[in-house]
Amino acid sequence: MTPAARVQAAIEILDQVQAGTVAERALTNWARKSRFAGSKDRAAIRDHVFDALRQRNSAGFLGGGSDGRALMLGVLRAKGETLEEVFSGAAYAPAALQAGEAIAPEGETPLDLPDWLIDPLQESLGAAFERTAEGMRHRAPIVLRVNLAKTSVTQAQHALEAEGILSAPMAMVETALEVMEGARRIKQSTAFLEGLVELQDGASQAMVAALPLRDGMKVLDYCAGGGGKSLAMAGRVPRATYFAHDADANRMQDIAPRSKRAGAKICLLNAPVEAAPFDLVLCDAPCSGSGTWRRTPDAKWRFTEEALRDLVAVQAEILDAAQALVKKGGALCYATCSFLRAENTDQIAAFMQRHPEFTLEWQRSYGFDDGGDGFFGAVLRRA
Structure with missing residues (x-):
């Protein structure tokens, strides 16, 4: 053509x-x-x-x-x-x-934003608003996660380079490699097919790296979807026991082949209460996806105020259900790929009012300035 x-x-x-x-x-x-x-x-x-x-x-x-x-x-x-x-x-x-x-x-x-979103994004991003709005106009980096359970970052880089895929380490997290050349070869590469690397944004990897994971833990990925966070956790701490659940079980159909490729064991659960309690429950909640709109730009224009209100209500319901699965002294982790305060810090503050038995250990927002997508993570500890 x-x-x-x-x-x-x-x-x-x-x-x-x-x-x-x-x-x-x-x-x-x-x-x-x-x-x-x-x-x-x-x-x-x-x-x-x-x-x-x-x-x-x-x-x-x-x-x-x-x-x-x-x-x-x-x-x-x-x-x-x-x-x-x-x-x-x-x-x-x-x-x-x-x-x-x-x-x-x-x-x-x-501005390349829906009019109604400008004020909420300004309030949420503060001084980073203009840089973020400009960043949304451009392509996102292509980032790989190195599976430390199978290889090292250096070995993964060499394996990729041998197939014409050039990459560079990212400062935000040790497992992340930004692809500089040969991105369209990734899914046919030996490094990918043998589970040495997986496509995953750097901010998502950084959030997983900050989770309080350790050997022997019993961990539930409550909104697992395709299992990206489950695999990232298993890659970091392989000697824990991992479970995955999603309200729509069809979303988890890729977990089995992906976990086999990665050399990880993840048990799929239809009713997580039957395996509760857990040392750590991760809720990577459904959200606006505003932090990833560089990758799905049409979603930015379809998103509405009503959709945001509905999402905030669903996120609260998910947190309320998931907290019941956390054992005493255990951790409840919440994450979104959103910039919006209503989905992030406001959601955590409202949860803590409803559940005073939890204390906030940390919360953090990641932005384009950090090198990855927009992302939010928080860890709450049950007394």
Whole structure:
């Protein structure tokens, strides 16, 4: 495909997303219908789509509209590209530029955030708001977690390098490697297939590293999903006993193959009360995902005030249920990939009012300045 044809494909996909289709689904549907497109074509089109969604407000302003064509005009204009070469009207290229489209608009570029979220994010982030808002307009780093139960960081780096994947250690946590080159080779690499490394953001790894884990503990990942936190805990402290639970058991279907690859043993539970009490219960709660919107930018535009209120209520219910599974003297750990105070420190403060038998040992927010996604973690101790 020519560069212009890739832009036209991105325009068509963006129109579907603007009509309500989730970006990943729209990209998958297009790829299935477009067997002629090679892997490099699909990757380039995906980058166009995600760049446009990350920058939807500013791209729309620069492109003079909100449809896929205007968004791609805005993205390419912001990059300083020659628009006439792309919007040429040639075969498979976007239609030629119209008179109004050739003129760049004047005025202040808007923030790439939903209007209703600006105040809550400013209140939550303080001095880091502007840097974070700018960071959301760009791609997130690709980060690997080294499985210390199988290898060392240096050995993992060498194994990756042998397959053309270059990486660099991250200061925020010892197990994290940022991928600098060869990211698309990761899932076919021997290092990945043999469980030496796993894809996991650095902030998530840093939170797990701060948990009070030790040999012999009985640990429950209460909102396990695909098991990323369970595997990270087992990689750090393999001589503990790990259990995983999720309200939707289907979300845990990847845990068995992932744990086999990693050399970890994780027992899946439908009713965790039957195995209670636990020394440590981790609640990686469902949340807005605002800390990961660089990776799922269309979610930013779908999120609503009502959804936030519903999530805060669900998070409180999860904490209230999970605390009953913690033994006396045990730890309850809470985590979100969110920047919003309502989901983080406010949630912890409200929980402690409801459950005064718990004391707060620590809580911390991670941001883009730390090198990873936005993340929040807290540890509470039962008396």
